Each structure stands twice: as C-alpha cells, then as structure tokens.
Amino acid sequence: MTNAQKNRIIDKSFQAFGVVCTFFGLAILAVLIYNIFEEGLSRINWDFITNLPSRRPQKAGIYTAVMGTIWILVMTTLIAFPLGVGAGIYLEEYTKKTKLASLLEINIANLAGVPSIIYGLLGLEIFVRIFGLGGSLLAGSLTLSLLILPIIIVATREALKAVPSSIKDASMALGASKWQTIWNQTLPASIGGVLTGVILAISRAIGETAPLIVVGALAYVPFAPSSPMDEFTVMPIQIFNWVSRPQHGFAVNASAAIIVLLLITFMMNGIAVYFRNKWQKKIKW
Amino acid sequence: MTVKEPMSALVKNPQGAPRKNTIIEARNVDVFYGKFQALKDINITMEENSVTAFIGPSGCGKSTFLRCFNRMNDYIDEFSIKGEVLIDNKKVYWKNVAVEELRKEVGMVFQKPNPFPKSIFDNVAYGLKIQGINDKTFVEERVVKSLKDVALWDEVKDEMKKSALALSGGQQQRLCIARTLAVKPKIILMDEPTSALDPISTAKIEELMFELKKEYTIVIVTHNMQQAGRISDKTAFFYMGDLVEYGDTKQIFTNPKKERTQNYITGRFG
Numbered sequence: 001m002t003n004a005q006k007n008r009i010i011d012k013s014f015q016a017f018g019v020v021c022t023f024f025g026l027a028i029l030a031v032l033i034y035n036i037f038e039e040g041l042s043r044i045n046w047d048f049i050t051n052l053p054s055r056r057p058q059k060a061g062i063y064t065a066v067m068g069t070i071w072i073l074v075m076t077t078l079i080a081f082p083l084g085v086g087a088g089i090y091l092e093e094y095t096k097k098t099k100l101a102s103l104l105e106i107n108i109a110n111l112a113g114v115p116s117i118i119y120g121l122l123g124l125e126i127f128v129r130i131f132g133l134g135g136s137l138l139a140g141s142l143t144l145s146l147l148i149l150p151i152i153i154v155a156t157r158e159a160l161k162a163v164p165s166s167i168k169d170a171s172m173a174l175g176a177s178k179w180q181t182i183w184n185q186t187l188p189a190s191i192g193g194v195l196t197g198v199i200l201a202i203s204r205a206i207g208e209t210a211p212l213i214v215v216g217a218l219a220y221v222p223f224a225p226s227s228p229m230d231e232f233t234v235m236p237i238q239i240f241n242w243v244s245r246p247q248h249g250f251a252v253n254a255s256a257a258i259i260v261l262l263l264i265t266f267m268m269n270g271i272a273v274y275f276r277n278k279w280q281k282k283i284k285w
Numbered sequence: 286m287t288v289k290e291p292m293s294a295l296v297k298n299p300q301g302a303p304r305k306n307t308i309i310e311a312r313n314v315d316v317f318y319g320k321f322q323a324l325k326d327i328n329i330t331m332e333e334n335s336v337t338a339f340i341g342p343s344g345c346g347k348s349t350f351l352r353c354f355n356r357m358n359d360y361i362d363e364f365s366i367k368g369e370v371l372i373d374n375k376k377v378y379w380k381n382v383a384v385e386e387l388r389k390e391v392g393m394v395f396q397k398p399n400p401f402p403k404s405i406f407d408n409v410a411y412g413l414k415i416q417g418i419n420d421k422t423f424v425e426e427r428v429v430k431s432l433k434d435v436a437l438w439d440e441v442k443d444e445m446k447k448s449a450l451a452l453s454g455g456q457q458q459r460l461c462i463a464r465t466l467a468v469k470p471k472i473i474l475m476d477e478p479t480s481a482l483d484p485i486s487t488a489k490i491e492e493l494m495f496e497l498k499k500e501y502t503i504v505i506v507t508h509n510m511q512q513a514g515r516i517s518d519k520t521a522f523f524y525m526g527d528l529v530e531y532g533d534t535k536q537i538f539t540n541p542k543k544e545r546t547q548n549y550i551t552g553r554f555g
C-alpha cells in the first residue's frame with residue numbers, strides 16, 4: 001500500500017468517525033426532546049402558565065417560577081450589562097498593555113470557567129450574609145451577575161478588538177477625545193458583538209440552578225415576587241422540584257416547564273444570532 | 286494650545302523682502318521606543334504655507350517624527366521624547382496642552398484611506414460634531430466647501446447619505462482630506478497619502494496639494510522621489526533616525542551636499 005492510499009484511508013475513516021460522533025450527539029438530543037415534548041406538550045396551556053403552585057399536579061402552574069425568572073433576567077441584565085461592558089471598555093481601551101494587565105486578562109478568562117456553585121457560595125457569603133440581603137431576588141441577581149460578568153467582559157473586549165485601529169486614529173486625529181472616539185466610533189462599530197455576548201451570557205444565567213439554590217432561592221413560593229427584596233423561585237428550580245416528586249402528574253408538569261424554558265432560551269439565542277448577522281452585514285472593512 | 290498670541294502673516298526682514306513665518310520648529314528632538322532611539326537630535330524649522338517632504342528609507346523615523354507634531358505617538362506605551370517641538374511658537378509637549386485642541390490645528394491624513402463606516406456627509410461633518418457644533422446650515426456649508434476643495438463634490442453631491450466605504454480608494458482618500466479640512470487646521474500632516482492609490486488618483490491628490498498650500502502648511506512623508514520633487518518646497522532626508530540633510534527641494538535633488546542623500550535619491554539604496 002502506498003503512502004497516499006494509506007493517507008486516504010485514514011482520511012476517510014476519520015471522516016466516518018466524525019459523522020458517527022455528530023449523529024450520536026444529535027440522536028440523543030432528539031430522543032430527549034422527543035420524550036419531553038411527548039410527555040409535556042399537551043400539558044401546556046394558558047392556565048399552566050398563569051397558575052400558582054399547588055399540591056395537585058393538574059392545578060399547579062409555573063406562574064411564580066416564570067415571574068421569578070423574568071425578575072432575575074431583568075435585574076441581572078441591569079446589573080451585569082453596564083458593569084461588564086464598562087469593565088470591558090476600560091480594560092480594552094484605557095489600560096496600558098502592562099504585565100499586570102495581561103495577568104488580569106488571563107484571570108478574567110479563567111473566571112469564566114469557574115463552576116457556578118462556587119459563585120453561589122461567594123454570593124451566599126457576601127450578598128446574603130454580609131450585605132444581609134437574605135434569599136432575595138437582589139441577592140440572586142447579584143450572584144448571577146458575578147457569574148456572567150467574565151463572559152460579558154471577554155465578549156465586549158473581543159468585539160472592541162475587532163474594530164480597526166485606523167478608525168480610532170482617524171477620530172483622534174480630528175481632535176476627538178478618547179471617550180468621544182469610543183462613543184461615536186468604537187461602540188457603534190462593535191455593538192452587535194457586544195450585545196451578542198451579553199444575550200448569550202444572560203441566557204446562560206436563566207438556566208442556572210445551583211448558585212441560586214445555594215443563595216437561598218426556594219422550591220416553593222406561594223406568590224409571584226413584587227419587589228427586588230422578595231423571596232423567589234425560578235424555572236430550573238421549579239423543574240428540579242417537580243422531577244423529584246413521586247406522582248407522575250408532576251413529571252408531566254416538569255416536561256411542560258422544560259419546554260417553556262427551552263423556548264425562552266432558544267428565543268434569546270435567536271435574538272443573539274440576529275444581532276450578530278446584522279452586525280456582520282453592516283460593517284465591512 | 287490654549288493661549289493664542291496674535292501673529293501677522295508676514296514679517297519683513299531687514300532687506301525688505303517678505304519672509305514667511307516659522308510655523309513648525311523642532312529643537313534637539315530625541316525620540317525613544319523603550320530603549321531604542323528612533324530619532325536623534327533633530328533640528329528643523331518649517332514655514333507657513335509651504336510643503337515640506339520627508340524622504341528616507343523605511344524605518345528611518347519619518348512617521349515617528351510626523352506624529353510628534355500632533356502627538357499621535359501618545360498612545361504608544363513605550364514612547365518618550367526629549368527636546369522641544371513648537372507649533373506657532375507653542376510647546377506641543379507642554380504638560381498643560383489640550384491634545385484635542387492641538388489636533389484641531391494640526392490635521393492628519395493616513396497612509397491607508399480610513400473613512401468612518403458612516404455616510405459621506407457624516408464623515409466630513411464628524412470633526413465639527415465632536416466640537417459640539419450643531420448649527421445645521423453652518424455644518425452643511427462647511428461640508429460642501431471641504432468636498433469642493435478636494436474636488437470630490439461633483440462626484441458625490443447626489444449621494445451624500447451613501448456609505449463612505451462604497452467610494453473608490455482614491456475618492457476615500459480625498460474624503461479623508463476633506464474631513465481634515467472641515468475642522469480648518471493650520472497644518473496638514475500626510476503620511477504616504479498616495480502609496481495605496483493608483484496613478485490617476487495620485488495625480489489628483491498631488492494637484493490638490495498645490496491648491497491646499499495656499500491656505501495650509503503641509504508636511505508629507507513620501508517614498509516617491511518624483512512626488513517629492515514635484516510638490517514640495519523643501520525636502521528633509523532622514524536616515525536611521527538622523528536628519529541627514531534639509532533644504533530647498535531643488536537643491537536637494539540637483540545638488541545634495543551629503544553623499545548619502547545623493548545615493549538615496551539616485552536610487553543606489555533605499
């Protein structure tokens with residue numbers, strides 16, 4: 001057998017291996033989704049969305065969990081968006097490229113990989129105990145904000161880095177200050193990338209369970225929260241709670257809630273993709 | 286650049302012949318990138334409404350020197366400068382200088398055309414916008430005037446809202462010049478402004494410089510000897526961080542005093 005033939009065989013077998021891997025992943029995903037839809041789809045109706053929790057599975061709804069998730073989503077965005085984007089702008093545009101700066105950069109990238117339960121413990125100590133916020137929405141949002149800040153910072157910096165320095169030079173050379181240059185040139189040219197990063201980070205946050213449980217989110221909350229200091233639950237915790245019940249009715253409820261959560265996540269990812277495409281189309285250097 | 290002393294345009298010298306004002310002056314300028322010395326003890330003066338060409342092989346410090354006049358070197362972490370750079374007799378590197386003000390006086394055109402990813406109009410109006418000038422008719426007049434000055438108006442007057450990125454390279458570079466003119470600087474620095482352009486666009490920009498020189502002082506870096514010969518009044522030849530020779534362009538090109546200059550302009554090295 002010649003070398004070329006050998007290479008061709010290796011090539012082909014690797015390709016086959018890749019195809020098998022891909023289909024394996026897709027098949028499992030398909031089975032999971034099929035199972036969940038088969039079990040839960042018929043359970044989804046308006047009452048299911050708007051009912052409060054109940055001991056009887058047929059009467060139980062996800063209203064408190066949905067509202068909790070929405071509160072968490074909005075508050076986390078309000079906290080993490082300005083902080084993350086601001087830090088990203090500062091690190092990318094203002095700091096000098098010193099050893100300290102690159103050390104900081106590596107550490108922030110590493111923070112993005114820290115297990116979320118660690119953030120939960122940090123939040124428990126700082127927000128719940130030291131700040132005395134208890135198991136409130138505010139404590140939960142602050143904790144999730146910590147969790148996604150590194151992701152937002154890294155995404156912001158990547159987006160800013162993609163703006164050519166010639167544009168910034170042109171702006172500065174016309175007498176623009178640094179901030180004017182960032183506001184009028186760098187940010188508009190990178191906003192698509194920044195928003196994509198922020199949305200993906202937040203869609204990760206709404207799927208998180210562990211850190212919120214640690215912080216003290218409850219499995220059972222009788223009413224939807226009405227202020228940032230209220231107790232709360234979120235959809236993943238509600239699902240977790242239902243799955244662990246013995247009655248089959250709750251398993252059906254869990255499946256239905258998973259479908260709703262999946263829809264929300266898909267929607268957010270869709271919006272992120274939309275921004276990214278719009279951004280890529282507009283800016284061609 | 287906060288205080289402006291009044292200064293008459295022309296000062297008579299003792300012989301009675303009109304002598305132009307010095308507008309740019311460098312005294313014993315040393316520039317370092319970290320430990321590397323990019324410019325060595327540069328002394329030079331340039332007159333108002335003149336065109337000065339910087340020539341010399343790549344890496345000899347032409348861009349570095351040019352960027353000392355509008356302090357575009359400030360963002361290089363390792364950059365440091367000794368000596369004095371004076372524009373209109375004011376110290377450019379004085380600690381209280383507002384860099385933004387300086388750059389309104391000293392505009393810059395870059396090697397690669399770098400229009401903003403905005404409309405043609407917004408590109409030219411940008412410098413005024415960041416100064417907080419909102420008077421619509423004033424801005425419009427200034428934009429039109431600037432585009433006319435660079436002979437681009439006739440080509441773009443019907444599509445001012447179009448993206449500047451849709452223009453050809455030569456048009457983009459003229460737009461970048463118009464953008465600089467719109468803030469009414471006194472000095473325009475050009476760093477190899479035609480090296481990315483085709484010969485026809487290059488000719489247009491050279492032609493433009495003859496016109497601009499009536500109102501502005503121009504300093505241009507060029508690798509094109511013919512271009513330096515055609516458009517400049519004075520030529521400065523740099524070599525490895527030294528200003529080897531500086532004088533009237535005619536003299537530099539026909540009768541250089543230094544052998545190194547001779548070798549360079551005749552193409553024996555470069």
Ligand SMILES: Nc1ncnc2c1ncn2[C@@H]1O[C@H](COP(=O)(O)OP(=O)(O)O)[C@@H](O)[C@H]1O
Binds near residue numbers: 318321323348349
């Ligand atoms: N940002 C920088 N950091 C370090 N060295 C630089 C930097 N910019 C230029 N230099 C060095 O300074 C010297 C002069 O560069 P430059 O002014 O760009 O030359 P020219 O424009 O004449 O080609 C070169 O040796 C170059 O390597």
Ligand SMILES: [Mg+2]
Binds near residue numbers: 347348349
């Ligand atoms: Mg150069």
